Amino acid sequence: MKICLEFVCLIILMLSLTMCATVQKNEYDEIDVGFCISCHQERTPGLFQSWTESKHAKKGVNCITCHTDHQAASEQKAMVFPQKCGECHKKEFEEFQKGRHSIGFDRMRIQGEYLGIPQEIRAAFCERCHSVQKRCNICHTSHTFSLKEARDPDSCGSCHLGPDHPHKEMYETSLHGTIYKLTQNPERAPRCITCHMPDGTHNSSFGIARGPVGTKSDVVNLDQIPISKEEENTRREEMLTVCTRCHSRRFAQEQLENADQVKEAGFELQDKGKGAIQEIAQEGLLYPSLAERMPHPTEGRTLVLADPQLYIGTSYLERLFFTMFKFHSIRVWKSGYHFSPAYTHGFGWTEMQLDLIDIKDEADKLRQMIQKEKKQ
């Protein structure tokens, strides 16, 4: 009887091993995953540990499944592109390609601001976030790829923050963000994905239709072509389907319309600033003048006010406008839709009014200086 039991155990053990081997054969083909793990368990224990905790590990998705070629991976950075992830996550990949995340790197590469700064700053700043086009693990933090992490506002906030796009800060200072922080309950208050990626869609451009997302104030599609008024209305309706899960349609519409007005008010101030500088340029008082400095990498020797304006070596007047449009104007109109009183007003509209005083005062001084020179 004892021998019998031992024999059964042996059979089970052998069968298990055979099954394991079979699975490994199917998954890894010729390359032995043990080869990676034996080293990486020692060399990068944190990375290895993260993977063991992932759903990938549980389902047999290992180093080779994604990184494909260990030889290549050991020589240079073993990038895994969205196409690779899309082999298993087809629906997500297709949705991803409909949103602006999927053109993030290409758009950056032709942007004047990117072209105008040295490579080390590009690498430490622009490319870290704009590589979202090429790396699903910008949001799905490797190597756990935890859904809990990817869905949290902090995940979005690792890129969407800072003076030129403080989405994180605006959300966190809104009642939405406050209640989510307090409750950690997405049924109680929305997080970023509730409105921008509802029901798990990977098209993060869902429902947004009050641009500018391009270089002009129009809302553009992925080919940079302005969308129609009808399309704009469709997207507003899309967004309202999210708001009305908690708010009455009347209330939600009122709030979005208030945001539309706030945006117009901000753009009006921005236009006043722009106008004052254009006048000075026409009077030939811009210093250094466009002729005296490096041409803009994409726009040449023209006066670029607003995107893709540079902040290097321009006149003092243009520099005043740069902070007005790049830091303050964006806070006004975007925080309107994110319901952050502090960003709409204190960090935004107030700052724009102060910018306008600065611009007008500088313009006046430039004119006074010239008048005096003429008198002499």
Place this chain on the structure above:
Amino acid sequence: MKICLEFVCLIILMLSLTMCATVQKNEYDEIDVGFCISCHQERTPGLFQSWTESKHAKKGVNCITCHTDHQAASEQKAMVFPQKCGECHKKEFEEFQKGRHSIGFDRMRIQGEYLGIPQEIRAAFCERCHSVQKRCNICHTSHTFSLKEARDPDSCGSCHLGPDHPHKEMYETSLHGTIYKLTQNPERAPRCITCHMPDGTHNSSFGIARGPVGTKSDVVNLDQIPISKEEENTRREEMLTVCTRCHSRRFAQEQLENADQVKEAGFELQDKGKGAIQEIAQEGLLYPSLAERMPHPTEGRTLVLADPQLYIGTSYLERLFFTMFKFHSIRVWKSGYHFSPAYTHGFGWTEMQLDLIDIKDEADKLRQMIQKEKKQ
């Protein structure tokens, strides 16, 4: 026996139903609460879900109890005023009326800053927070009205933040705020309500007596009348009763007195800035002059430096003073009492010193320009 048991159950069931019916009758009178719920469960599921999790729901307080009239509520925003909440929460309502929260909306409506900006900005900024006078659910986030949420510093911080009143930021950068964040234990470190609403009082002006809360540097009561020195001392003693729960009286007193000194140091700098601008105004060098611009909505054609100064269309000098008093001075003196080194110095006193250099330099330049004009 079996029949007997079934009979008893039937009796109990019937009695229960009768009691329910009686309660519903008493609570909802003629309007059927089912009427609201049947729709709102579908139309605003998030809102409905929040209510079901509330103590209100458990105690039979439903839509009609607070919103009263469904007809009115469906046509426009179904505001519930503190008076309504006070019908059940009498003590809290009476305490609330003793604090400055209870005059927040009225004071805003006559404030120059409010009067000087367009309605869309008022709605998106000022009114969102100042409506605290009219809405208990600014702090008691609807529709769960969870005490845990209302008592958290983040609840207070949804209004008390931003460049012009960074109470949230000052608290979070103090040791008090740091330890509370780490422990989430109000016995270990104070949160806002520990000092400002101790033992649950809804008079949020408890213990504060080192103004200015009004337009002058005096501490004023709800009728805007400066309080006496004795009253000031009483309030300081009130506050010390809170501090000494953890600190020695000697230590707590020292800290508050240091804050008093910091406040004086900040006000001294502010006065220097103010003085420099008043001199320029007397010399007739302010540009645009008071005569050349729109009169102040409440103060007319006078030079308003400090509250209720505007930031629209003023001279460059006044704009420099605006940021000095509105953003930087408030950080110095308020962060003294909130024990935030970074806000006292880096974000505060340092910025005020830089403001003073800016103001004096601009004043010098204006004088130089004029002297040269006279020479010519």
Place this chain on the structure above:
Amino acid sequence: MKICLEFVCLIILMLSLTMCATVQKNEYDEIDVGFCISCHQERTPGLFQSWTESKHAKKGVNCITCHTDHQAASEQKAMVFPQKCGECHKKEFEEFQKGRHSIGFDRMRIQGEYLGIPQEIRAAFCERCHSVQKRCNICHTSHTFSLKEARDPDSCGSCHLGPDHPHKEMYETSLHGTIYKLTQNPERAPRCITCHMPDGTHNSSFGIARGPVGTKSDVVNLDQIPISKEEENTRREEMLTVCTRCHSRRFAQEQLENADQVKEAGFELQDKGKGAIQEIAQEGLLYPSLAERMPHPTEGRTLVLADPQLYIGTSYLERLFFTMFKFHSIRVWKSGYHFSPAYTHGFGWTEMQLDLIDIKDEADKLRQMIQKEKKQ
């Protein structure tokens, strides 16, 4: 039998009491700890409660063990110096003395910035954090001295934050900080101590070798003597041992080298700003000139650009440089090593470029004014 049991219980109780008494005798010597506790349980209940939850309380370390002399403690602040803590925590105290924390107060006391500001601001700002040299409880928050609290990034962040050393902000806006916040798992993402105090070392200067930490751009040791190139390399290798727990050596090295380049790029901009101001000074156009103002407390009547530059009563040009070097330059190079895109660029490098425009424009204006005066 019943009597027997009661007798055993009595014996045990008596023995316990005797042992307690013995322990108390050994621990407290002549001073009776009950004397402190009887009062403080009433007078400072929060403080007392914190102590009861501490490991200290469990191990019999009480008021007198650390504060020694109750008489002295009741008359003035009962400071406990690191030497006292070191009596039990010898290894930690010795490591602590190798790091820069151990010279924090002494270095502050001879710093020009400290000497140039009034005592109330020193007390509310500088001394709160620089007293780290004298108080272990700056990090080990009293009176629980919880390891969980001390090890959290928020503990470090209570001092390492704000415009002039935003380590907290840089960490929180990096992917490291984001993932730690999301997971609260130090195996998943590093917190401050992972890199700066690995394996619990109390030498917080571990692995840092890309200064400046002193007044020049060299990396200096605790005696302010620049370290050798070899020592620099050793420290970089130290740091890499931490990075490679999760990242490949190649990747980690690339990232640190990118940070080196970012630092150089920032310093280059800073030098351009400095050069422009030095030229103006040589041309005698600085206003107020060095002769017209208070001498620098440690540097006398020399032009101090960068540490220990003051921000009080200087020329407008120097004030522009102050924010460039003190706020913006530090963000560029430190955030390079902390992997915060927003601080490297938006809050840093962009601001430095704007500063440079401001400085050059002001220099031009000063020259123009003088030229005009000469013409007249």
